[in-house]
Amino acid sequence: MNSADNIERTIGQLHLTTRTETDKRILDDAFDALEKSAQEQSHRSVRPKILRIRIVELAAVAAAVFVIFALFFNTSTTDVGLSDIYQILGSVENICITTYEPASNEPMQIEWVSQALNIDMFQIGRQFILWDIPNKVKLTKYASSDLVRAQILTGDMFSKVKQAVLKRFGLVPFSNLSDISGARWTHLEDSETQADVSGSKIYDLTWQGKDAALDAIKSYRRRFFVDKRTNLPQRIELYGKLKSETEYKFETFTVVTYPSEDQIRTLIQNEFGPAALQPRDPGYIGTQPN
Amino acid sequence: MLEDKRLIWELKQGNKDALRQIYLEYKDTLLTIAASLLHDTNAAEDVLHDVFVSFAGSAGKLELRVSLRSYLITSVVNRVRDRFRKKKHHTVELDKAGQIKSDLNRPEQSAVLTEQLQLMADALSQIPLEQRETIILHLNGGMKFKEIAEMQHIPMNTVQGRYRYGLDKLRTILRGESK
Numbered sequence: 001m002n003s004a005d006n007i008e009r010t011i012g013q014l015h016l017t018t019r020t021e022t023d024k025r026i027l028d029d030a031f032d033a034l035e036k037s038a039q040e041q042s043h044r045s046v047r048p049k050i051l052r053i054r055i056v057e058l059a060a061v062a063a064a065v066f067v068i069f070a071l072f073f074n075t076s077t078t079d080v081g082l083s084d085i086y087q088i089l090g091s092v093e094n095i096c097i098t099t100y101e102p103a104s105n106e107p108m109q110i111e112w113v114s115q116a117l118n119i120d121m122f123q124i125g126r127q128f129i130l131w132d133i134p135n136k137v138k139l140t141k142y143a144s145s146d147l148v149r150a151q152i153l154t155g156d157m158f159s160k161v162k163q164a165v166l167k168r169f170g171l172v173p174f175s176n177l178s179d180i181s182g183a184r185w186t187h188l189e190d191s192e193t194q195a196d197v198s199g200s201k202i203y204d205l206t207w208q209g210k211d212a213a214l215d216a217i218k219s220y221r222r223r224f225f226v227d228k229r230t231n232l233p234q235r236i237e238l239y240g241k242l243k244s245e246t247e248y249k250f251e252t253f254t255v256v257t258y259p260s261e262d263q264i265r266t267l268i269q270n271e272f273g274p275a276a277l278q279p280r281d282p283g284y285i286g287t288q289p290n
Numbered sequence: 291m292l293e294d295k296r297l298i299w300e301l302k303q304g305n306k307d308a309l310r311q312i313y314l315e316y317k318d319t320l321l322t323i324a325a326s327l328l329h330d331t332n333a334a335e336d337v338l339h340d341v342f343v344s345f346a347g348s349a350g351k352l353e354l355r356v357s358l359r360s361y362l363i364t365s366v367v368n369r370v371r372d373r374f375r376k377k378k379h380h381t382v383e384l385d386k387a388g389q390i391k392s393d394l395n396r397p398e399q400s401a402v403l404t405e406q407l408q409l410m411a412d413a414l415s416q417i418p419l420e421q422r423e424t425i426i427l428h429l430n431g432g433m434k435f436k437e438i439a440e441m442q443h444i445p446m447n448t449v450q451g452r453y454r455y456g457l458d459k460l461r462t463i464l465r466g467e468s469k
Contacts, residue, residue: 007460010410011429016322016331018338026339027313031306033347038304040350109295124296211355240355244443251355 080231082185082205085224086175088231094264096257097171102250116261117277121268128271135279139272148272171233171256173205173222183207193223195253197235200225211242221248232258294358301349309346316359319431320366326426327370329415337369363431364441367423374419413463421456424449 211218221239239248300308324334
């Protein structure tokens, strides 16, 4: 065989493998970086938390006033700010977030979070993954069988997952426009958008950031369809545009609904069996394949 | 892509197992790409190190809009380009003995193959970086021309042209050396 005659095949056979000491060095440093990143994230959230406690008290009063106002005037005419949405998401107990690619009717992922049940569950294709915080266990139900595999959540992992459940579900990238230089929040008219979500007000959040993968500055746009009565997001569209591009590219969208605690509990028990969410024996390890 | 989403979600929770899983899945592909572009295994390991440390350090802010594989390959390519830009790169021969391995296990073929792979690695180092990048990303990274075009922000025709011209140059170099 001559390399010149089989160039593509020969290049395809080029394969290097890392040395064991290289793996150790890289993983050790990457784990340190991961821990540092997690610490920075939690420090950043301390101040807003203190502020949020006060805001929640005020928000309760404001919400009562808002309900009375809404009853009299049927719909809200007041513009909603980004921080309003951030706050109101903080009071949501149960949520279902379904993510799609623009041209697809099949969801990429469905996520249910219930602060009432203290769970976070994903459906990816036909696979279900349940993070059951009270039982400190992660359950995975595979598409190919009814077997449920359990992984015990321990120590650090458990507390981080618990924190994630208490966050804003990743729907709002930051809480205040002033946090990001050049960020803008704009109210749009219905005629300016393609999606038709009845009873909603539409806002664009735009900002610039660095896309680490492309190593390039990117303009981001999140289009929020916000319920006129409750100010809760119903649909969020994600767009991106590189400096060299003139038009925003529609990347993904999420449909947000707010099921009841019972609806989520029923869904979990349908998928993981009637014993799901019941207090478990500490020795429980799920149904493992033989 | 769906598995990627789950891994990224777990990574954002600080899950080290997810990071280890991602590393083990992609490390060899990324190292091969970096080494083929740089023609230097030590520098390639440094690139792999920087990519994963940076990836782990920005996990909390990560918003994945392409597949994890494309994201990591793009990160490697950008680091390689930085090295060329900064002219800190020193060419070192690929280590024949230790690290190149063939997918074929039969001993009578592996010695020949190793020699051929070394010749190919040397030839690759002699063609322009943009052609080398296109060839390596397509053949070793498993990326389609369309994905490479999007990554490099150039038309697909240009990518196909670079690929074709690159292969022609490699053929010329290899024929010259094999005589």
